[in-house]
Amino acid sequence: MKLATGSAALAALLMMGTQATAAPPAPKPSGLEVSTVSSAPDLVTAGDALVEVSVPRNVPQHRVRIDLDGTDVRDAFTWDEQRRVLIGVVEGMELGENTITARPPGNGRAGDSITVVNHPDEGPLFSGPHEEPFICETDLFTLPVVGGTLGEPLDENCSTQDRVDYFYRTTADTYQAWPADAAAYPEDLATTTTTEGVEVPFIVRMETGTANRGIYQHTTLHDPLTEPEPSPAQRGQGWNGKVVYTLGGGCAGGWFRQGSTTGGVTDAWMLGQGYALTSSSLNVFGQNCSDLLTSETAQMTKEAFIQTYGPDEFTIGFGCSGGSYQAHQAADNYPGIFDGIVVGCSFPEVGFGTVNFITDARLLDNYFSGATGWTEEQQRQVTGFQTLATMSNVAGGAQRIDPRVFCPAVLPEELRYDPDTNPGGARCDVYDHTVNVYGADPDTGFALRPLDNGGIQYGLGALQDGTITVDQFLDLNEGVGGFDQDGGFQEARSEADLPAVAAAYRTGRLTNGGGGLASTPIIDYRAYFDDAANGDIHVRYHTNSMRERLREANGSVVNHVSLLEDDRYGLFSTGSPLLQHGFTQMDAWLSGLDLEGERPTLDEIGQARPAALVEGCQTREESPSFVAETLDRDPEGTCEELYPSASFPREVAGESVRADVIDCRTTEPRREDYPAMSDAQWTRLGEVFAEGVCDYTVPGVEQQDLAGTWLRF
Secondary structure (H helix, E strand, O other): OEOOOOOOHHHHHOOOOOOOOOOOOOOOOOOOEEEEOOOOHHHEEOOEEEEEEEOOOOOOHHHOEEEEOOEEOHHHEEEEOOOOEEEEEEOOOOOEEEEEEEEOOOOOOOOEEEEEEEEOOOOOOOOOOOOOOOEOOHHHOEOOOOOOEOOOOOOOOOOOOOEEEEEEEEOOOOEEEOOOOOOOOOOOEOEEEOOOOOEEEOEEEEEEEEEOOEEEEEEEEOOOOOOOOOEOOEOOOOOOOEEEEEEEOOOOOOOOEOOOOOOOOOOHHHHHOOOEEEEEHHHEOOOOOOHHHHHHHHHHHHHHHHHHHOOOOEEEEEEEOHHHHHHHHHHHHOOOOOOEEEEEOOOOOOOOOOHHHHHHHHHHHHHHHHOOOOOHHHHHHHHOOOOOHHHHHHHHHHHHHOOOOOOOOOOOHHHEOEOOOEOOOEOOOOOHHHHHHHOEOOOOOOEOOOOOOOOOOOOHHHHHOOOOOHHHHHHHHHHOOEEOOOOOEEOOOOOOEHHHHHHHHHHOOOOOOOOHHHHOOEEEEEEOOOOOOOOOOOOOHHHHHHHHHHHHHHOOOOOEEEEEEOOOOOOOOOOOHHHHHHHHHHHHHHHOOOOOOOOOOHHHHHHHOOOOOOOEEEOOOOOOOEEEOOOOOOOOOHHHHHOOOOOOHHHHOOOOOOOOOOOOOEEOOOHHHOOOOOHHHHHHHHHHOOOOEEOOOOOOOOOOOOOOOOOOO
């Protein structure tokens, strides 16, 4: 571990504060109550917000006066008789604080007001300064189904003109662009029945725009021939009131760019049931590998959706791999963006659940490439993986800590970091992409790194069970090495910068599980790829890691349900009946919860969990059957036998499956913990681990709880 410059750097670096929990408001003398609907009042963007004014029965709604900083905005509001609210989008806000006031008729009568804080459409909102350079890709963004691109950006913030397009589902189960100026339905137009039991033409309205410098899209069923334009005051018959926020995968190359795709808004199975789909180019981790920026973008994209369609009943975060990083971290750190999450091929987060996993694999792969006398089985058992191919396959991904390797193609060469020719250039790696949280080294300007492998006894479990010899164990740990500041190999082990370690825990860069996830239903669907012949990064133990973190933080995993099957449907496809079932049960789960006001408790989530939502796995026959079983790594379990959850290098070295120790505390090795050694071997062990070996019975260095949720930087 490295005692980085400035022990007080963390406090100066992080402008952190939990979202205020206000006392219940006093009753308003007039009975009027003003509230923002599209976002919290201090998270308004782009100069507008969807606002509601609740009106009591003794006040005539048509005589209520509403103003923005003294300017009459009453004409923006529509009356909703059923809910007895005036609802409308208030526009024209200045940056910073604005006041919206509603007054009953009569001079001098008290009303209600709310202060809103407006932020720029291009952000930031809470993520801190946006990185530069930033490459616009509106001209590369191809519109799904309808074709064409968005053309050149309108300004330096990569903005584009908002647009609406339509397409439809045919009776042959394909999509077609909606005919221009259509006055009648196409002959091949399909119909669909929503979850509300309403049969509607399968016509999709797709809106495209920009927010937070990302390109967002949202889609819903909407009939342009018979229905008025969508409105917050009246829900169209094709939308069931529920939103699915799709989150795209990847990480490598996810920096300094706007992106040219979203997480996907055309899934026919979801749209056909009436769900709205929404996403942004900055919610594809292969285009933006920062969970903080993805949470901010999701908040702003939802705001734009709600201003068009009105409040949703709930939003489900839906994503695989890099999408699961986003779902877990947004739900834990910024609760309320997603009400429930359905994740696949999951990891707890990007910075540790994957980075430590793949960097260890890269170190081991590098060591074994030059070592002699090791069998493939010995190597596999040191890694803990189900197949040795996983080590070599995922090792390349560890170069996401190398600022030179995974720069996106759209980033010009002359802007990129090079230690010799451009030391001040853009560094394309996970740490510099998170510099707002981790802070920068005052000497180099590079981001501080929470990366450490000091004291780790690689292969300890394989030594203890006799798979490898003492000399192999000593040779491995003497030669495995670590990474330099640019992600290259070095003889010394990696040393973490302690302010970055503390920040990772306090801000949720390492997913805690005790923030918003403690009040979020989670369904973890996994298509099993551990035994893939060519190796695969999406291994099952990551699901176990997330579950055990939830158990550690909350004392319960009642809100976490795992579903497991083979890979016949790919990693994460709604073509899988098991995933469809899980998604349908998430809808039922959320529908049984009171999502107004306070977040639900674990007890409430447990009571609302549908009886049909049962944990377990599908068998591997051609016509599989479901095995109802807790997926807890029980070696006697049917599912564990069918789909071994295997292990990973640091668990073989003695760490918990939680994989939540960044920088271990060390202790003197004890001779009784090892097989018989000669005095010379024992002396050598002390030399290899001169600073001690990891003690996983105690918390790691700077390991601590979350500082809170809705933190701002």
